[in-house]
Amino acid sequence: MPPPLHGMVDRLPGGIAIVRLVGTMVKYSRSRSGLCGTSEARGHIRQLCEDQGVAAILLLVDSPGGEVAGAADLAAEVASACHKMPVAAYIEDCGCSAAYWAASQCSAGVWCNSTARVGAVGAMLVVNDLSEGMQRAGIKTHLISSGKWKGLGVPGIPIDDDDVAHLQAQVSHVGSEFAQAVQRGRNLSDAQMAVVTRAGVFIGEQALEVGLVDGVLSLDEAIERLQSLTPPRASQPSRRKSAHRKPSEHYGRERSMDQETEQQISSEALAPDSLALACRDLGIFTQEALKERIMMAELGEKHLHTLRESARREAVRCFGAEAAPTISAQVDVLPAAAVEKLQTAWQREADERFGHAADGSAPRRASAPVPLPTAVLDAQHTGNPTAWQQLTDEQRSFAGRIGMDSDDRRESFARTVLGCGMRGGE
Numbered sequence: 184m185p186p187p188l189h190g191m192v193d194r195l196p197g198g199i200a201i202v203r204l205v206g207t208m209v210k211y212s213r214s215r216s217g218l219c220g221t222s223e224a225r226g227h228i229r230q231l232c233e234d235q236g237v238a239a240i241l242l243l244v245d246s247p248g249g250e251v252a253g254a255a256d257l258a259a260e261v262a263s264a265c266h267k268m269p270v271a272a273y274i275e276d277c278g279c280s281a282a283y284w285a286a287s288q289c290s291a292g293v294w295c296n297s298t299a300r301v302g303a304v305g306a307m308l309v310v311n312d313l314s315e316g317m318q319r320a321g322i323k324t325h326l327i328s329s330g331k332w333k334g335l336g337v338p339g340i341p342i343d344d345d346d347v348a349h350l351q352a353q354v355s356h357v358g359s360e361f362a363q364a365v366q367r368g369r370n371l372s373d374a375q376m377a378v379v380t381r382a383g384v385f386i387g388e389q390a391l392e393v394g395l396v397d398g399v400l401s402l403d404e405a406i407e408r409l410q411s412l413t414p415p416r417a418s419q420p421s422r423r424k425s426a427h428r429k430p431s432e433h434y435g436r437e438r439s440m441d442q443e444t445e446q447q448i449s450s451e452a453l454a455p456d457s458l459a460l461a462c463r464d465l466g467i468f469t470q471e472a473l474k475e476r477i478m479m480a481e482l483g484e485k486h487l488h489t490l491r492e493s494a495r496r497e498a499v500r501c502f503g504a505e506a507a508p509t510i511s512a513q514v515d516v517l518p519a520a521a522v523e524k525l526q527t528a529w530q531r532e533a534d535e536r537f538g539h540a541a542d543g544s545a546p547r548r549a550s551a552p553v554p555l556p557t558a559v560l561d562a563q564h565t566g567n568p569t570a571w572q573q574l575t576d577e578q579r580s581f582a583g584r585i586g587m588d589s590d591d592r593r594e595s596f597a598r599t600v601l602g603c604g605m606r607g608g609e
Contacts (some may be wrong), residue, residue, distance in 0.1 A: 192218075192227050197410050198238030200231045208249030208257075208281045221253035223283075225260040232267045239413040240264060241290060241406065242272040248280025258284045260362055265290040269412045273405040274396065279303035279384060283395070284361055287368040291412050292397045294405045301390035304365050304379050306358040308350055314333055314341040369394055374505055487519050494526035501533040502585075524604060525586070565585035 193201040204219050206212075212220030231237045242261070247253075264270050265288065272278070272286035274295035278304040283510055286293050295301055317324060317339045324339025360382050371379065375394050390396045400408070429447065494514045514522045571579070571593045578600060580594075587593045 191223060192231070194237075195406065198413065199406060199409060200234075200237045200240050202227055202231070202242050204242055204244045204246050204282055204285060204455075206246055207256065208246055210250060210253035211400050219282075221250075221285075224285075225253075225257055227263050230262050237268070239269040239271070239291070239409050241409055242270070242286060243274055244274045244278040244286050245276050245283050245400075246279070246282035247277055248282050248284075250281065251306060254284050255360060255364075257281075258288050258368075261286040262290075262368070271405070271412075272410045273400075273402055274299045274301055275402060276300070280305075284364060287365045288393075291369070292301035292405075293369070293395070294398045294408070295387060295390060296401065297387040299387055299390070300386045301387075302379065302383055302385045303395075304362055306354050306491070308354050309344060310350060312336070312342040313338045327441060331526050342585060367599045395407050405451040413541060444463045458461060461557045487522070490519055490522050490526065491515065494522050494529065497529040497533060498528050500537070501529040511523050529585075537598060570594055570601050572603060573597065 191203050195201065202224060206217045206219040208219045208221055210220065210222050212218040212223060220294065229447060233241055245269070261270060270288040270289045271291040272293045273292070274283075274286060276296065276298065277300045278554035279300060280296065283304065314324070315333070322339060324337065326337055326340050328334045332349055337351070338341070352474060356379075362376060365379065366376050371394050378393050379395065383395055387399050391399055398408075398485045404498050492515045517525070517554060571590075572595060574582070574597050577599065578597075582593060584597050587596045
C-alpha cells in the first residue's frame, strides 16, 4: 500500500525514504497548504544522503510545476544525490514543468501511473499590458528608472516589441537550461527532444513512448523496483563505519554479532560488493547504465588515441622528423583537450609555413624545418656552452611557444635541433 502522508518525508522498511514533491512549487513554502517548497525539499534530500539508515530515495511527485526560482537548484540537488545512493521518481497523476525538471535527474528510474500527466518541458512568462485600460480610466503612469528595462512590466507602462523580445530571450535561456538538463538526465536523442520541447503534456504510456519515463507502474511496483536496485545494507561499510558509537555494555552484544557476520563473508562475496560500491559512487544502479558507461569509456580511449596520433603527425609536418619525437612526446601525458589545442596550433603553423598539396591535403615533411645557422655552429668550438645556449634567440623563442618550459626539456629540444642542423636540415 502507498505510504501514509506525514509531511514531506516518510520512511519505509528496507531503508527507502520518500520525499514528496506535492503541490505548486515555490522556493519557500513556509508550510502553506498546496505549495511545495523547493528549498525545503533540497534540505531534506541532503540530510537523507547523510543518514546512515537511508539506502535509497524515492521522489513522490504530484505537482504541475511552479516558479523558476529554486527549480534548477532542486534539480542539481537531486543529480548530486544520485552519486551517493539510488534516487528514483514516481509521478502520481502530475509531474510537469519544474516538478519534472527535478524528476528527470533521477538516475535509478522515473515511473508514473497510467493517467499521470508528464512533461511541459519549457518556460513561460505572462506580462499584462494594462496601459490603455488605465489611460481610459484617467490614470497615467510615469516610470522613472535607471535603465531601459528597469521596471519592465509595471502596470500602466506600455510594452513594445523590443520589450517582448527582451523577455523572450530570458524565457528562452531558462527553457534551454531546462531542456539540456532533461536531455542529460533522460539520455534523450535530439529527435526525442524535438518532440519533448514543444512543451506538450504526455499521458502515461505516451510519456513512456517519448522517453520521459521508464515505465507505467503502480506506486507499490515502483517501490519494489527501487528496492531491487538498492545495495544490501552490509555492502555499505563506509557509511556504517561512520555510524559506530563508543563501546558500551548496552550494545556490546550487537557489536559482537556484527563482527561474527563480517567474518562469515567470504572473499568471493567481497568482489561483487566492492563493484556495487564503486558503481554506486558513480551513480550507476542498473546493468544498462554500467554497459553504457563502459562503452563511453572505450570510445573515449579510442578518440584520445586517434587524437594523439594526429598530433604526432602534425608535429612531424611542423618541426620535422628529427625534432618531432622530443616535441610530440608530451602528448602522451596530457588530457584530450590539451592535446587537441597543441594539434591545432601545430597544424596552423605548418599550414602557414608549408601550405597544402595540390589536392588540398597537408603535405608530409620528413626533415627539420630550420637549419642551424653557421655562426652558432662555429661557436661550439670556442667553449663549452650548453645546447640551449647555442640556439639563436629566434629558436629559443620558438621553443617557448611550443611548451619547452623546463631546463631538461629545453636542453633535449636544443640537442635535437643542433643535431638536425649539423645534418643540413631542409
